[in-house]
Amino acid sequence: MLTDTYTTRRHRRRRAENTHVKAIHVVVYTRVSTAAQNTLSRQLKRCEAYAKERGWTVVDRFDEIGSAFGPFEKNRPVFRKALARAVHEATQFDTVILVDDITRLSRHGPDADRLIATGIPFCVRGCSGPLGKGRLRDGIRAASKTSRNKSDAQRDANQTRDKDAKPRGGNLSNPIRVNGHETSSGRVRDNILRAAECLARQPDLPNMTLEQVALHLTNHGVRRVMSLKTLREEDWTVRELNRHWDTILAEIVRIQAQLGWPFEQGAV
Numbered sequence: 001m002l003t004d005t006y007t008t009r010r011h012r013r014r015r016a017e018n019t020h021v022k023a024i025h026v027v028v029y030t031r032v033s034t035a036a037q038n039t040l041s042r043q044l045k046r047c048e049a050y051a052k053e054r055g056w057t058v059v060d061r062f063d064e065i066g067s068a069f070g071p072f073e074k075n076r077p078v079f080r081k082a083l084a085r086a087v088h089e090a091t092q093f094d095t096v097i098l099v100d101d102i103t104r105l106s107r108h109g110p111d112a113d114r115l116i117a118t119g120i121p122f123c124v125r126g127c128s129g130p131l132g133k134g135r136l137r138d139g140i141r142a143a144s145k146t147s148r149n150k151s152d153a154q155r156d157a158n159q160t161r162d163k164d165a166k167p168r169g170g171n172l173s174n175p176i177r178v179n180g181h182e183t184s185s186g187r188v189r190d191n192i193l194r195a196a197e198c199l200a201r202q203p204d205l206p207n208m209t210l211e212q213v214a215l216h217l218t219n220h221g222v223r224r225v226m227s228l229k230t231l232r233e234e235d236w237t238v239r240e241l242n243r244h245w246d247t248i249l250a251e252i253v254r255i256q257a258q259l260g261w262p263f264e265q266g267a268v
Contacts, residue, residue: 196251
């Protein structure tokens with residue numbers, strides 16, 4: 001009886017490959033930005049259902065309330081625990097971190113390369129497998145762009161609301177800034193100096209993210225003057241801080257030098 005040698009070898013090879021396929025272990029990570037949001041359990045249920053559908057085993061679950069910016073910063077300790085859990089999972093398993101949406105990882109473009117550098121595969125519910133480097137970068141950049149667009153839209157809406165609320169023929173009832181500059185460049189300079197003066201006295205600045213810096217300035221009443229004629233002001237945003245950060249840092253160093261305080265260059 002003749003034997004199809006090629007077919008036999010092919011089947012043997014396939015059987016050998018199948019016996020060495022690693023089981024997929026999943027670490028589920030869920031996140032919300034504020035305690036007011038209540039989607040953590042919803043994210044977890046969707047991720048667990050997706051893993052079960054694909055025959056994957058959920059070995060751990062991590063949930064966090066933290067900023068979408070800077071997953072490696074101090075404000076995201078649970079995410080770092082999830083990374084460590086995935087790294088230390090037994091070597092006989094392929095371990096991935098599964099999230100409900102890519103925005104749960106980050107909304108900050110530069111974070112993509114740091115996520116890739118961990119060497120850990122990241123999966124998003126609904127995708128067929130771990131995200132490649134290109135898809136991870138593109139996804140986080142798209143999330144970052146969407147976040148900026150929402151912030152811009154909110155800012156425009158606030159400006160329109162303030163304009164509509166302004167009394168006809170008069171200015172808003174804010175105190176007049178006698179020492180402010182009328183020109184745009186002078187106004188920007190004044191805003192930077194006020195921010196630097198506030199931040200120069202913040203000892204935790206080297207460990208703060210830009211989002212925390214913006215919140216700190218808002219809480220201390222330091223806002224950007226947008227117009228002296230209408231006395232319109234706006235809160236500092238991450239985008240504006242990032243835009244002027246080098247200049248702000250230089251002013252902080254100058255102010256702290258006058259005060260005799262050393263500034264740690266590792267800030268933000």
